[in-house]
Amino acid sequence: MTDFDVRPITEDERRSTFDLLRRALHSRRATDDLWARAGESWPAAHKFGAFDGGSPIGIVSAYDTEIAVPGGRTLPVAAVEGVGVRADRTRRGVLSAMMAVQLADFAARGLPLAVLHASEPTIYGRFGYGSAALGKTLRVSRPAARLHERVATGGDVRLLTPEEAVEEIPGLYRRIGLHRPGMIGRPARWWPISHDRHVGPDDGHLVAVHSGPDGDDGFVVYDTITRRSFDAPDHGAVLDVHDLHAAGPAARAALWRYLLSVDLVSEVHARHRPVDEPLALMLTDHRHAATASVEDDLWLRPVDVAAALAARTYRAAGPVVLAVTDRVLPANAGHYEVGPDGARRTDAAADLALDVDTLGMLYLGHWAATTLAEAGRIDVRDPVALARADELFTTTAAPWCGTHF
Template identity: 80%
Template sequence: MTDFDVRPVAEDERRATFDLLGRSLHSDRISDESWARYGDSWPAAHKFGAFDGHTPIGIASAFDTEIAVPGGAVLPLGAVDGVGVRADRTRRGVLTAMMAAQLEDFAARGIPLAALHASEPTIYGRFGYGSAALGKTVWLPVPASRLHERVPVGGDVRMLTPEEAVKEIPALYRRIGLHRAGMIGRPAGWWPIAHDRIAGPHGSHVVVVHSGPDGDDGFVVYDTVDRRTLESPDEGAVLKVRELHAADPVARAALWRFLLSVDLVSGVRARYRPVDEPLALMLADHRHARTTDIEDDLWLRPVDVAAALGARTYRAADPVVLAVTDRMLPANTGHYEVSPGGARRTDAAADLALDVDTLGMLYLGQWSATELAQAGRVEVRDAAAAARADELFTTLAAPWCGTFF
């Protein structure tokens, strides 16, 4: 018998569960002023709490949105945006019970995919999540870094006021669209806490927009870090890029050109950029673009394996039969034939066998079946099948999320 209950969070339990999440992540308790300003971004809907009586001891939060998958289809997504257990109640099954309730809710509501950003990568594999997209951190020294003369030039850039940043960027993000597999929609509740808080009147970030012939088509959000010290009083500041989105190469180049032109700056640092963004090739001297880190940018969990596999496209190769095992959602366990024409359940013998978390790693195209097999994550039953799966699942562009949640 457990000494806690897992159930949906009630309206009057929102702040208590938000404070619990903050404490579990070692953040300060939210002030009354901040809660009044941003509390509506923490609705009770789609949150499961673990309770000892009326006292919350755990929280698993999510919001409904959508995600782009290879081929351009956009699917419903359960975005898991906050998971925590009170420090004195960890390792007692609280997390497992909440994650199970959350997954069952996703499945009952017909949501085919779930995603999260993992605070600790060893936690979420056992719940069926796999590292599905990577992001790189790049460092560009200034003024040494400059774009070469053949990089596209066009349009104008303008700096927004905080009020304009709050008003204009949500529509611009929608206009740019989910053009890369792994990108997710940003519902209305996402913006106040994730964007307005840092870029609005009470924030410190700067927002710059690019406009082309058809209007606004790109933006960058960044903060400035002062590096001056008593020993180095003339050290330039660093621009920390939080996000940069553009509809085309011209807009992207213009935003990078702007960042590299800001005065009294010693460098630009951008985290979670697409791993295939050709930033080094855009420079006159490609050696100045230094990748300092590569991290997981998105973890993905197939909730309805048949629906998820059937929604994306595949390249030309002979079919492969996957044996998928899902211990938390047993209805997914079975064999699936994947071919250029799509995917379907089958009774045919499996060519490759894998757990559902590994399917999440394979799904967006970040990892190949051959890599996963060599790492012991895929059991190869037909020696030629991994190469066929590589061709079927590969994508021209690397997956990328580009949204914090």
Template identity: 80%
Template sequence: MTDFDVRPVTDDERRSTFDLLGRSLHAQPVSDQAWSRFGSSWPAAHKFGAFDGGTPIGIASSFDTRIAVPGGGTVTLGAVDGVGVRADRTRRGVLTAMMAAQLEDFAARGIPLAALHASEPTIYGRFGYGSAALGKTLRVARPAARLDERVAAGGDVRMLTPEEAVEAVPALYERIGLHRAGMIGRPAAWWPNMHDRHAGPHGRHITAVHSGPDGDDGFVVYDTVERRSFDAPDEGAVLDVRDLHAADPVARAALWRFLLSVDLVSGVRARHRPVDEPLALLLTDHRHARTCEVEDDLWLRPVDVAAALRARTYRAADPVVLAVRDRMLPANTGHYEVGPGGARRTDAAAHLALDVDTLGMLYLGQWSATALAQAGRIEVHDPAAPDRADELFTTVTAPWCGTHF
């Protein structure tokens, strides 16, 4: 018998559940002034709370958006943007009950995929999420790092006022578009907390925009982190990049050229960049761009396996039949044939068997079937099938999300 119930959050419970999430992540309670500025980013819709009487003890939040999938299409995504349990109520089934309610809601509303950024990687595999895209942390030395003279130059970079950053960047992100698998749309409710709070009048981040022949086509949002100290008085500041998106390689190179031209800094740091971003190749000396870390970024969960598999395209190879197991959404359990012509449910014998979290790892092309099989995540019934699955699922460009949520 449980001593809590899980139900949708009401509008009157927005503030208390937001504060609960903050406490579970060891953040300070939000002030009235801050809540008035970005509370609209925490609507009651698509939030499930665990309550002891009228008191919230857990929260599982999401918002609906779109995600780009291999082949250039997009599908509806449930973006899980806040999960927490009060410290004195953990390990009592609260999280499992909330995640189950959230997944059942996604399924009932016909959402094919769910995604999240995992605070702890060990938590979400048991709910069917798999690490589907990686991100790298770049450190670039200044003033030594310079772009090679052969890198295409064009357009102009201008800095925005905080008021301009709030106004201009949402439309620019929309214009750049979801051009890489894993990128997600940013709905109106996303911007107040995740962008305006940092780049707007009450934040400390700086925004710069690149303009090319057809207008604005890229932007970067960054903070300046002071590194000088009593023991290192000559240590310059570091530019810490929060958000950088560009419509094409020329605009992206121009934004990096701008960052590397800022005076009185000793380096640039950018976290969660695409693992195949070729910054080092743009420099006269590639050693001045160092990858400090590669870590999991986007975690993906097929909610409707058949719809998710149909939504993306596949490369040329003989079809494979996947036996998918899904403990939390058993309607997904079954066999699926995947080939160049698409995907469909089938009664044919399976070539490969995997849990739904492993399918999430395979889906965007970050991991190969061969590697997943060697790691014991895929059971192989046909020795030739992993090679075929590698060819079917692989993507030329690495998946990348590029959006905090």
């Protein structure tokens, strides 16, 4: 027996659960002004709360969107955007109960994948999520950092007004498209709280757009943070990159050239960039672009293992049979043959055995099967199969999400 119930929230419970999440994440309750702006991005749909009587003590929230998978296809995905338990009710099974209900809902609605950004990495593995894509933080010294002369950067860059930024960037993001594994769509409800409030006149982030031969093809959202003080009145500002997307290398390089040309800046800081973004190699002196850290970014959970494996493509190598276990969604348990022609369930003996969270790590192509086996995450039944799995699952471009949610 538990002393709480888990159920879908009602329309009348939207604000109380929003406040619960904010308090669980150590933010203050929403003011009326914030709720007026954020409320439409917090609908009741796809939210499950834990309730003690009529009071919410926990919340899990997600929205439906799409994700790019290796090979270029996009799949429906649940983006888990908010998970929290009231501080006086943690470690009593509330989170486990809510996550089980949420995953059962994803499976019942036919969603093959779920993704999230983990506030605490130790939490989500037991629910089947694995760290599938990483992001790096770049710190670029100014004014020393300059692109070398062979970097192609045609076209023009222009600054938008706040009104233009709210109006134009959603369509430009759609036109750029989900061109890397791990990138997700941004539905209409994402933009008001995650974009508009930053670029509007109250917050003051700046937005620059690149235009190439075929029109607008890239944008960057950034802020400037002063470093000047009484003791260092001439210290340049930090230019903090919040969001940067481009349709190709030339547009991306042109946006970086623009950022590195802004006056009175001592450093450009960009977090959660693709781990293979070659900015350092684009500079005349690569030491002026330092990778300050590499962190887990997107966590992925196969909800329907058969559908997820069948949807992506694989490189040319001999097939491998995976034995998958899933404690939360046992229907996923079984053997799957993966090869260049696709994936299917099989009764054949397993070459490699792994839990569903490790399959989530393997799925987008960042982690090699050999690495995961050396880390104790894959049980190797046939050592020869590791090299085949490495080749099958690898991707040319590193997976990357590029969207905070």
